[in-house]
Amino acid sequence: MSAEAVAPNTNGWEPKIVAFCCNWCSYGGADSAGMGRFQQPPSTRIIRVMCSGRIDPLHVFNAFLEGADAVLVTGCHIGDCHYVNGNDKTKIKYKFLENVAQELGIEKERLQLNWISASEGERFANFIRDVTAQIKKLGPSPLKPAGVV
Amino acid sequence: MSDNKGIEKPVESKVDQEEKRVGVFVCECGVNIGGVVNTKAVADYIGTLPGVKVTSVNKFTCSDSGQADIQKKIKEYNLNRVVVAACSPKTHEPTFRACIEQMGLNQYFLEFVNIRDHCSWIHMWEKEKATEKAKDLIRMGVERAKLLEPLQASEVPVIDKALVIGAGVAGMQSALDLADMGFQVYLVEKEPSIGGRMARFDKVFPTNDCSICILGPKMVEVARNKNIQIMSYSEVKAVEGYVGNFNVKIEHKPRYLDVAKCTGCAKCSEVCPVEVPYDFNEGFGTRKAIYVPFPQAVPLRAVLDMENCISCKACTKACESKAINYDMKPSYTDVNVGIIVGAVGFKTYDPEPRHDFGYGLYDNVITAMEFERLLNAAGPTGGHVVRPSDCKEPIKVGFVNCVGSRDKNTNIYCSGVCCMVTIKNAQLLKEKRPETDHTIMYMDIRTPFRGYEESYNRSRNLGVKFLRGRPVEVKEDPVTKNIKVRVEDTLANEIRNLEFDLIVLATGIVPHEGINQIQQLLKLSKAADGLLMEAHPKLKPVDTTIDGVFLAGVASGPKDIPYAVSQGSACAGRATILLKNKKAITEGITAVVDPDVCVGCGVCLPMCPFQAIKMDEKEHKANVVKALCKGCGTCVTACPTGALEQSHFKNKQVLAQIKNVFKFQEVAA
Numbered sequence: 108m109s110a111e112a113v114a115p116n117t118n119g120w121e122p123k124i125v126a127f128c129c130n131w132c133s134y135g136g137a138d139s140a141g142m143g144r145f146q147q148p149p150s151t152r153i154i155r156v157m158c159s160g161r162i163d164p165l166h167v168f169n170a171f172l173e174g175a176d177a178v179l180v181t182g183c184h185i186g187d188c189h190y191v192n193g194n195d196k197t198k199i200k201y202k203f204l205e206n207v208a209q210e211l212g213i214e215k216e217r218l219q220l221n222w223i224s225a226s227e228g229e230r231f232a233n234f235i236r237d238v239t240a241q242i243k244k245l246g247p248s249p250l251k252p253a254g255v256v
Numbered sequence: 257m258s259d260n261k262g263i264e265k266p267v268e269s270k271v272d273q274e275e276k277r278v279g280v281f282v283c284e285c286g287v288n289i290g291g292v293v294n295t296k297a298v299a300d301y302i303g304t305l306p307g308v309k310v311t312s313v314n315k316f317t318c319s320d321s322g323q324a325d326i327q328k329k330i331k332e333y334n335l336n337r338v339v340v341a342a343c344s345p346k347t348h349e350p351t352f353r354a355c356i357e358q359m360g361l362n363q364y365f366l367e368f369v370n371i372r373d374h375c376s377w378i379h380m381w382e383k384e385k386a387t388e389k390a391k392d393l394i395r396m397g398v399e400r401a402k403l404l405e406p407l408q409a410s411e412v413p414v415i416d417k418a419l420v421i422g423a424g425v426a427g428m429q430s431a432l433d434l435a436d437m438g439f440q441v442y443l444v445e446k447e448p449s450i451g452g453r454m455a456r457f458d459k460v461f462p463t464n465d466c467s468i469c470i471l472g473p474k475m476v477e478v479a480r481n482k483n484i485q486i487m488s489y490s491e492v493k494a495v496e497g498y499v500g501n502f503n504v505k506i507e508h509k510p511r512y513l514d515v516a517k518c519t520g521c522a523k524c525s526e527v528c529p530v531e532v533p534y535d536f537n538e539g540f541g542t543r544k545a546i547y548v549p550f551p552q553a554v555p556l557r558a559v560l561d562m563e564n565c566i567s568c569k570a571c572t573k574a575c576e577s578k579a580i581n582y583d584m585k586p587s588y589t590d591v592n593v594g595i596i597v598g599a600v601g602f603k604t605y606d607p608e609p610r611h612d613f614g615y616g617l618y619d620n621v622i623t624a625m626e627f628e629r630l631l632n633a634a635g636p637t638g639g640h641v642v643r644p645s646d647c648k649e650p651i652k653v654g655f656v657n658c659v660g661s662r663d664k665n666t667n668i669y670c671s672g673v674c675c676m677v678t679i680k681n682a683q684l685l686k687e688k689r690p691e692t693d694h695t696i697m698y699m700d701i702r703t704p705f706r707g708y709e710e711s712y713n714r715s716r717n718l719g720v721k722f723l724r725g726r727p728v729e730v731k732e733d734p735v736t737k738n739i740k741v742r743v744e745d746t747l748a749n750e751i752r753n754l755e756f757d758l759i760v761l762a763t764g765i766v767p768h769e770g771i772n773q774i775q776q777l778l779k780l781s782k783a784a785d786g787l788l789m790e791a792h793p794k795l796k797p798v799d800t801t802i803d804g805v806f807l808a809g810v811a812s813g814p815k816d817i818p819y820a821v822s823q824g825s826a827c828a829g830r831a832t833i834l835l836k837n838k839k840a841i842t843e844g845i846t847a848v849v850d851p852d853v854c855v856g857c858g859v860c861l862p863m864c865p866f867q868a869i870k871m872d873e874k875e876h877k878a879n880v881v882k883a884l885c886k887g888c889g890t891c892v893t894a895c896p897t898g899a900l901e902q903s904h905f906k907n908k909q910v911l912a913q914i915k916n917v918f919k920f921q922e923v924a925a
Contacts, residue, residue: 131781135346140373141372141378142377149386154913157887158889158890160888161902161905162893163907163910166907166911169911169915173917174918190886193890200893255918
């Protein structure tokens with residue numbers, strides 16, 4: 108669980124961020140970011156689910172335990188959910204996630220929620236840039252197992 | 257980790273046991289991926305992963321030869337899982353699903369990895385890191401692919417009736433085409449008359465034919481068509497259901513008169529003492545509180561505007577057919593339809609709040625729509641273009657293009673039609689009164705379609721002046737009320753100080769206030785311009801991400817009339833595929849309950865917005881109705897026992913992806 112083994116040189120260190128995206132909005136937003144060629148740090152690995160409502164605490168904390176430096180929960184803007192109100196439930200669940208993360212000693216920057224529509228490519232890219240910069244400052248996650256990259 | 261194995265159907269356990277033989281196909285997408293990601297290195301690395309029997313790099317995996325390569329390798333290596341690493345599943349997943357299905361594989365044995373939009377395109381200058389990221393993404397995909405299970409897409413019946421929202425020219429065309437193909441159509445329009453924006457135009461470019469003269473007969477055709485039921489002055493209030501069976505609640509706003517009795521004689525308007533600005537004429541002139549919307553209105557019936565009514569009841573006395581009813585309440589109709597066409601239109605940009613080019617401050621700065629009504633023979637001035645300050649006919653007219661378009665402060669997109677609107681308006685006035693002098697101040701003139709460039713040349717020949725530049729200062733002369741404009745002529749490279757009698761602003765296209773409601777009712781996405789988004793900008797321009805919902809006209813981006821009409825027809829054509837076949841194919845992804853694990857607590861029930869989970873009272877177990885389940889998976893996360901799973905997004909499948917984001921690296925000694 109020590110950070111030294113992973114990142115002796117923080118300058119060139121690229122954090123690994125797991126982003127959960129819903130099929131209809133934020134995944135589309137990531138696509139739009141690509142279409143608009145909005146450049147982003149190569150830190151993020153996107154996992155697609157149909158709805159942000161599917162993002163399970165199991166997934167989020169497994170990502171941390173496997174070595175994620177940050178986990179992003181993203182979905183449609185409130186009111187725009189493809190499945191009526193899945194994201195409302197995500198919002199409620201997120202409160203729980205935040206509390207557990209705090210208990211585990213995970214800094215709040217490492218777990219973030221954002222609503223991004225399929226057309227908001229620039230917003231998606233800015234989000235990734237901001238989070239990556241914040242995580243670069245913090246360094247590797249305290250939960251990251253040794254030897255994991 | 258909750259690995260609930262061996263509980264479901266025997267088919268799946270067989271699938272679990274069989275050896276996973278994965279083929280990975282890496283697409284270069286020309287240079288889109290290949291120019292950044294070292295695809296050869298990626299394929300070499302992926303080839304070393306357990307279970308991967310073959311890797312292949314193609315210039316274009318989606319091409320005929322690329323797909324043939326997949327099919328050949330499925331046969332040669334006896335593959336049972338296929339990973340395609342290419343662009344976005346949102347556009348290309350159906351292509352490759354069909355490709356592997358042809359070879360006898362279940363279509364859900366495909367895993368699609370996005371290494372273009374999510375990798376090469378966003379790390380263009382970090383080739384090595386992009387290559388490493390592509391390796392990670394594909395490794396995640398390979399591990400997920402090994403755990404994929406076969407699913408069956410299901411069929412739902414389609415009610416052969418259609419709902420068209422918006423009776424502008426696009427919506428009317430859609431309704432007519434659908435009706436002519438024999439389907440019952442409900443045509444809902446929020447205004448008291450059908451016709452939309454086109455009914456307000458004076459003449460339409462590039463032919464300059466009278467707008468209402470070509471639209472009017474179409475409106476009558478719609479009214480006469482036996483298969484079309486017009487619901488004017490009505491709005492869609494609720495939409496439930498899904499492709500094939502949408503339950504739609506429509507509100508009919510009270511007209512405060514009996515439509516069946518009203519003859520549209522307008523005697524009520526003659527006696528009404530209340531005058532309010534006439535919205536149909538862009539606020540020029542007045543109408544009464546009870547009025548017939550415009551002479552060609554369909555239905556030709558009066559409407560009472562209760563907000564401005566003073567309840568003097570003069571109209572009640574004047575009405576010979578006793579149609580007026582002050583106590584009318586909104587009424588509602590529920591309809592069941594198989595498909596929905598959204599042709600919800602637009603409004604023009606309002607320059608008032610920002611006072612663009614002095615609009616709202618100076619009387620003699622008007623918009624192109626206002627100019628259009630002044631030009632119209634049925635308009636407030638009988639077709640005489642006058643300036644508002646003194647009602648004199650202007651000689652020097654300045655037109656400013658791109659107001660509320662192509663401007664970082666308002667809207668960055670091009671509205672597409674305003675260049676031609678300005679050119680047409682200048683031509684029309686010049687033809688009417690040759691002594692007038694016109695200057696069009698533009699950024700670029702855009703004339704892309706048939707006859708447009710010719711129309712542009714024609715106005716040049718008529719003597720309309722074109723000045724490339726945007727006014728930087730607009731001031732009113734306090735005495736003459738003329739408008740003084742300071743503008744840089746960027747072609748001559750000099751500053752000009754010009755004086756005009758009248759300034760006309762070519763205001764752009766923006767979404768109207770109702771678009772948010774429609775977007776939320778139909779569960780659509782909005783594009784960056786605030787208008788609704790189509791399923792694919794090129795290949796599915798009238799489809800949406802919601803099956804059975806189509807978009808026509810300016811609702812999905814600026815368009816001219818022929819384009820909007822074509823889209824109306826296109827929607828009818830696309831919708832007919834569903835309406836005629838009377839069935840639609842829906843995704844096989846649904847929630848599934850493991851009855852052995854379910855304790856019947858019922859936590860999942862309120863999670864489902866589609867009421868797809870029913871409690872089996874006898875067994876006391878939750879039960880998913882597959883036809884109703886849309887496969888969002890929200891219930892799955894709520895289940896406290898792990899009895900619910902979402903097929904294709906099972907926990908083990910998602911967790912395999914998560915695990916493979918990372919790899920273990922031996923720390924160098």
